[in-house]
Structure formats: C-alpha cells, structure tokens
Amino acid sequence: MKAAIETLGDYYHRTNQVIPSDLLNPKGNLSHFNVQPRSYCNKVTPYNRRDHYKMCLTIGAGRLHFADKVIEVNQAALVFSNPSVPYSWESTVETQEGYLCLFNDSFISAELKKGLELTCPLFNPVLNPVFFLNKEQTDLVSGYFKQMIDELKSDYEYKFEVIRSLLKLIIHQGIKIQSADSLTAHKDVPDRITPMFIELLERQFPVDSPENPLKIKSASEFAGQLNIHVNHLNYVIKSHTGKTTTQMISNRIVDEAKTLLKNTDWDVAEIGYCLGFDYPAHFNNYFKKHTGVTPSIFKYNL
Numbered sequence: 001m002k003a004a005i006e007t008l009g010d011y012y013h014r015t016n017q018v019i020p021s022d023l024l025n026p027k028g029n030l031s032h033f034n035v036q037p038r039s040y041c042n043k044v045t046p047y048n049r050r051d052h053y054k055m056c057l058t059i060g061a062g063r064l065h066f067a068d069k070v071i072e073v074n075q076a077a078l079v080f081s082n083p084s085v086p087y088s089w090e091s092t093v094e095t096q097e098g099y100l101c102l103f104n105d106s107f108i109s110a111e112l113k114k115g116l117e118l119t120c121p122l123f124n125p126v127l128n129p130v131f132f133l134n135k136e137q138t139d140l141v142s143g144y145f146k147q148m149i150d151e152l153k154s155d156y157e158y159k160f161e162v163i164r165s166l167l168k169l170i171i172h173q174g175i176k177i178q179s180a181d182s183l184t185a186h187k188d189v190p191d192r193i194t195p196m197f198i199e200l201l202e203r204q205f206p207v208d209s210p211e212n213p214l215k216i217k218s219a220s221e222f223a224g225q226l227n228i229h230v231n232h233l234n235y236v237i238k239s240h241t242g243k244t245t246t247q248m249i250s251n252r253i254v255d256e257a258k259t260l261l262k263n264t265d266w267d268v269a270e271i272g273y274c275l276g277f278d279y280p281a282h283f284n285n286y287f288k289k290h291t292g293v294t295p296s297i298f299k300y301n302l
Contacts, residue, residue: 004048035101047088054081060096076138099145117195194240214276219245261299
C-alpha cells in the first residue's frame, strides 16, 4: 500500500470546491496554479503529504504539525509547504484569515526555482517552514497575494509570468526575515555543490512504495553522482550547513522512516528495505542509534 498523498483534486474535494477543468484533463501533468482568500479552514486538516506546493499568509492562531514537529502560530505568518514533508494545520481560534496559493511542479519554471533550492523551505524541507511577520510585512505580502488574485482573473496573455514574479517576491520576503542562524547566511555562496547535493538527496523522497527503495545513501555514492571527490563534498557540506554529509543523509532517512512508521501500514522490514537496508536488523540498529528507540517501539508505542 502506498503512503497517503493528497492530490490537488483531493484538496478541492475536501474543501468543497469545484475541481478546476485543467485537473480533469486525461493527459495529466498539466501546469496548475490557484490563489484565494483564506476565509475558512477546517478545525484540523489531514496529516499527510501533498503532491503540490502551498504558500499561505496565515492570520489566525493555530498549530502546524510538520514532520515530527509542532509549531505554534500566534501571529501573522508566512507558511511554506513542501511536497516531501507531511503536515497538518490545527486551528485554535475560529477566525482564520489571510491568503493561500497552491501550485504543482509543472507550474514552477526553472528560473523561479534557480538559486532557491537551499534557502527557501518551499524547496528545501530541512528549513523551518514558518516565518512570522510584523504589520508592515503582513501588509506587503497581502498586497502581493491581492495582485496574484487580480492577475489570475485577468485576460492578460502573460499573466502567469506576472504571477511567478509575485511568487518570487513572496519567497524572497520570507528568505529576508529568516533568523540569523538559518541557512540564509550562505545564500550568496557561489559554490553550487550544496544545493546540487540537497536536490539529489531530496529527489529520492517521498518514498511511496516498498518497490522503489533508495538507490544512493552514502556520502561516497553522492560524491560519485556529483563527479567530485568525497572529501571535497564533505568539506563543502560542512562549511555551508554545519553538518557532515553523513549527518544530512542520516537525518533525512530517519525523518522519512518516522513518517512511514507513523503513516503507513507497512511492517518494519518493508520500511527498512525501501530505505536501503537489506536486513531488518541493520535498519533496527540504525534507527535506534539515531532516535534512542527501535522502529517497532516508535511505531506502536509513541
């Protein structure tokens, strides 16, 4: 059985909206974008992955359940949702305002994504997805969302290019207000090895079937894929992130293991195999080394 992933069609059905005609095209894989006021929100949305990206200007208190973390949101905030990471929103007050936009990978141009793979949580699931805003920042971002709504309604031939530009402005607004200890300190680093490594790592996730196990999971294997010496890869990753290459890989595999243990009915052996472990004992030892508990205890008792 595959891990639960909410599609764009599922989203529109869950929120009692008409499914846009472009999503009904039998050919599929078409570009899709939508933006709307955040005038309503279920008390608790389903906790799972989505097959699309989402950006919200959230005005209304709640809790974001993100991977294995819970983030309290008690003021205006920008929230970025990445398809690789499961999440759920729990409203703690009835009034929920702001805006949201959602789009699929086909909508993202190479130009929009270029240079943002490391610094934006929309593309880098390692980063904190919530940025709190002051009134001035809230007004600025609200204006960008209102412009996107106006453009989407217009008949302008190149309206989606305008919308992509507005998306980029919102993304950069989020990057600008990241805390001093975030990865933004490295956003101007010319070396492209770190974002290339992260993109290669993330390309293997989410794991949606035991039939598609991880193919590369060691620092030397990643170095081989990037055509560089493993020592150079280790130096660059450590310099840019403060973590070793092995730590980055291990953290991502463990996060994926936690998600699969919590959200699928696969047994521990299946999960271990799809994460690249040939023997259940190896997966058990690896998971316990990084979490302090065995996979079975984590799955059934936590």
